[in-house]
Amino acid sequence: MDLLEYQGKELLARQGVPVPNGHAAKTVDEAVAAAEQIGYPCVVKAQVQIGGRGKAGGIKLANNVEEAREHSEAILGMDIRGLTVHEVWVEEASDIASEYYASIVFDRSAKAPLVLLSTKGGMDIEAVADEDPDAIARLHVDPLLGFQDFHGRRLAFDAGVDEDVVRPIGQMLAKLYGAFCDEEAMLIEVNPLIITTDRQVKALDAKVTLDNNALFRHPENAALSDPSNEDPQELMAKERDLTYVKLDGDIGILGNGAGLVMSTLDVVAQAGGSPANFLDAGGGSKAEAITAAVEVILSDPKVKAVLFNIFGGITRCDEVAKGLIEAFAQIKPTVPFVVRLDGTNDEAGRKLLADANLPNVHAEATMLAAAERVVELAK
Amino acid sequence: MSVLVGADTRLVVSGITGREGTFHTLNNRDYGTNVVAGVTPGKGGQDVEGIPVFNTLHESVDKAGANTAMIFVPPRFAADSILEAEDAGIELIIAITEGIPAHEELRLYNHIKSRGTSRLIGPNCPGILSPGKANVGIIPASFFSEGQVGVVSRSGTLTYQIGNELAQKGFGNSSIVGIGGDPVPGSGFIDIIELFEADPQTELIVMSGEIGGDSEEQAAEYIRDHVTKPVVGYIAGFTAPPGKQMGHAGAIVSGSQGTAVAKAEAMEACGIRVGRTPTAVAEIVAEQLGA
Numbered sequence: 001m002d003l004l005e006y007q008g009k010e011l012l013a014r015q016g017v018p019v020p021n022g023h024a025a026k027t028v029d030e031a032v033a034a035a036e037q038i039g040y041p042c043v044v045k046a047q048v049q050i051g052g053r054g055k056a057g058g059i060k061l062a063n064n065v066e067e068a069r070e071h072s073e074a075i076l077g078m079d080i081r082g083l084t085v086h087e088v089w090v091e092e093a094s095d096i097a098s099e100y101y102a103s104i105v106f107d108r109s110a111k112a113p114l115v116l117l118s119t120k121g122g123m124d125i126e127a128v129a130d131e132d133p134d135a136i137a138r139l140h141v142d143p144l145l146g147f148q149d150f151h152g153r154r155l156a157f158d159a160g161v162d163e164d165v166v167r168p169i170g171q172m173l174a175k176l177y178g179a180f181c182d183e184e185a186m187l188i189e190v191n192p193l194i195i196t197t198d199r200q201v202k203a204l205d206a207k208v209t210l211d212n213n214a215l216f217r218h219p220e221n222a223a224l225s226d227p228s229n230e231d232p233q234e235l236m237a238k239e240r241d242l243t244y245v246k247l248d249g250d251i252g253i254l255g256n257g258a259g260l261v262m263s264t265l266d267v268v269a270q271a272g273g274s275p276a277n278f279l280d281a282g283g284g285s286k287a288e289a290i291t292a293a294v295e296v297i298l299s300d301p302k303v304k305a306v307l308f309n310i311f312g313g314i315t316r317c318d319e320v321a322k323g324l325i326e327a328f329a330q331i332k333p334t335v336p337f338v339v340r341l342d343g344t345n346d347e348a349g350r351k352l353l354a355d356a357n358l359p360n361v362h363a364e365a366t367m368l369a370a371a372e373r374v375v376e377l378a379k
Numbered sequence: 380m381s382v383l384v385g386a387d388t389r390l391v392v393s394g395i396t397g398r399e400g401t402f403h404t405l406n407n408r409d410y411g412t413n414v415v416a417g418v419t420p421g422k423g424g425q426d427v428e429g430i431p432v433f434n435t436l437h438e439s440v441d442k443a444g445a446n447t448a449m450i451f452v453p454p455r456f457a458a459d460s461i462l463e464a465e466d467a468g469i470e471l472i473i474a475i476t477e478g479i480p481a482h483e484e485l486r487l488y489n490h491i492k493s494r495g496t497s498r499l500i501g502p503n504c505p506g507i508l509s510p511g512k513a514n515v516g517i518i519p520a521s522f523f524s525e526g527q528v529g530v531v532s533r534s535g536t537l538t539y540q541i542g543n544e545l546a547q548k549g550f551g552n553s554s555i556v557g558i559g560g561d562p563v564p565g566s567g568f569i570d571i572i573e574l575f576e577a578d579p580q581t582e583l584i585v586m587s588g589e590i591g592g593d594s595e596e597q598a599a600e601y602i603r604d605h606v607t608k609p610v611v612g613y614i615a616g617f618t619a620p621p622g623k624q625m626g627h628a629g630a631i632v633s634g635s636q637g638t639a640v641a642k643a644e645a646m647e648a649c650g651i652r653v654g655r656t657p658t659a660v661a662e663i664v665a666e667q668l669g670a
């Protein structure tokens with residue numbers, strides 16, 4: 001789960017990381033009230049998960065109450081590369097002496113957290129990595145040992161930070177590492193990490209990605225949401241406990257198991273079609289789950305045909321067939337379905353479907369034939 | 380021969396008394412797997428259809444001689460159960476459980492590696508099937524027969540699909556190993572490919588990967604430098620958009636990292652033929668084995 005800037009900053013602040021004082025606001029009046037409380041100058045920042053907010057006009061400095069109102073009115077409701085701004089973060093303006101970069105990455109390859117520090121902050125770190133890789137100090141931390149003072153010193157000296165902030169930077173990195181572990185994050189990125197003119201170290205931005213599998217231990221994080229990034233079908237799927245990802249095409253896809261569903265999308269694309277979604281009905285799904293899944297897929301008005309690709313292991317094909325029959329009774333779909341059932345109880349499932357004689361439902365024997373058929377029907 | 384599970388397997392199932400645990404344990408036993416024990420804390424002394432249940436994994440080793448553990452407990456208890464199995468000296472731990480937090484997996488991986496006495500497969504994997512010998516996990520064994528193709532995969536059902544395509548061309552399997560779809564699997568492609576390379580029954584290796592991470596790229600280089608048997612690859616997720624997790628916790632394209640195109644190209648650059656569909660994989664296997 002990706003957090004908005006202000007959600008990330010609030011999480012970091014809870015872990016003792018210094019961040020500029022600020023408030024989140026959903027309306028112009030709330031934003032103005034926040035600005036009045038914080039004082040001027042202050043910054044009004046659009047809360048959407050996309051880069052280039054500043055260039056798009058989503059970050060503005062306000063020197064007085066009139067400007068705070070003007071900027072909040074302009075930014076709330078603004079569209080930034082397809083995302084509508086529903087919230088702003090109003091924070092005190094900072095006097096910046098230097099802009100650094102710091103991040104902690106869950107390095108799957110090395111099986112250890114990777115800490116990065118650079119004095120070239122405030123810009124795209126991937127560009128820095130390409131042009132001047134030596135400008136980024138990197139260190140893996142043994143997860144069984146944890147972050148030690150020497151890690152912080154090494155990174156600070158390697159990155160070449162100003163000498164008076166070697167210790168504070170080390171302390172900052174230790175706190176970020178603590179937050180990374182305590183909150184079970186997959187990524188914490190602070191860009192820029194600033195040194196103020198009075199030599200304080202602060203996180204001026206925060207990009208935090210949390211581990212969905214660990215949210216059960218962090219109810220306060222599980223409750224966070226991003227209204228600008230919520231697709232209606234994805235919300236609907238979440239409520240029904242289905243794994244669904246919205247895509248751009250017009251062929252609805254349902255399968256069991258993440259790998260098989262990904263493979264199904266690929267095979268449909270190779271057959272010349274364009275998948276509308278990824279939907280993993282999961283292992284061992286019962287008829288009700290299948291009915292709910294059909295509901296979610298068909299709620300996307302772009303869907304012109306649907307492909308069921310099931311290879312039953314734990315999943316029983318007769319349950320899938322029952323779910324589809326029930327979905328037809330409840331929703332009465334008007335688009336064609338192509339169904340491929342293989343695996344546990346496949347014969348029983350195929351017989352159920354044949355006996356039900358559903359309108360516009362086509363059985364295919366293989367994944368490839370099913371993909372080709374659904375592409376043809378969607379034309 | 381086969382790899383990891385076979386005639387010598389003496390299986391203990393952690394979480395044997397749960398609904399799913401019981402169902403799959405009995406399935407595995409019906410297939411011929413030697414299931415010697417189950418563990419559910421507080422239910423020691425009971426039995427599941429004749430399989431003795433113990434309170435601890437240590438007891439299952441001491442009293443029933445278990446050498447392989449299958450972990451079937453819910454995600455919030457699974458890491459603890461894996462650590463207990465390791466502490467009990469069990470050589471092979473196969474964790475089926477999906478949804479273990481990534482930071483716990485990091486600790487598990489590093490702890491088990493530093494001790495160097497156990498091998499962990501999974502978590503979030505379908506298990507291991509050695510057709511005709513033993514089945515540990517949830518792979519539907521009836522679709523597979525004994526043969527010369529070793530399969531290693533990050534996915535469950537996709538493995539069945541590929542295995543089925545191979546079966547239709549008349550090929551069976553030495554072993555099918557699901558390493559799981561999580562960010563930090565206990566064993567990676569390289570660990571399993573090394574075993575297949577040494578296994579006399581295995582003549583060809585199919586590796587089935589997916590988007591996310593760089594384990595396919597690392598495996599490709601390992602294969603180029605160390606593997607003499609032919610390897611055929613598959614990658615799922617060419618149509619996956621960046622930043623979206625495609626079901627598996629580990630299946631996510633971040634920036635330009637972990638795309639299916641990059642993986643397929645890296646594998647091809649190391650001389651591995653990559654099928655673009657499961658059907659194409661089976662066709663390449665047929666060509667390579669000259670059938």
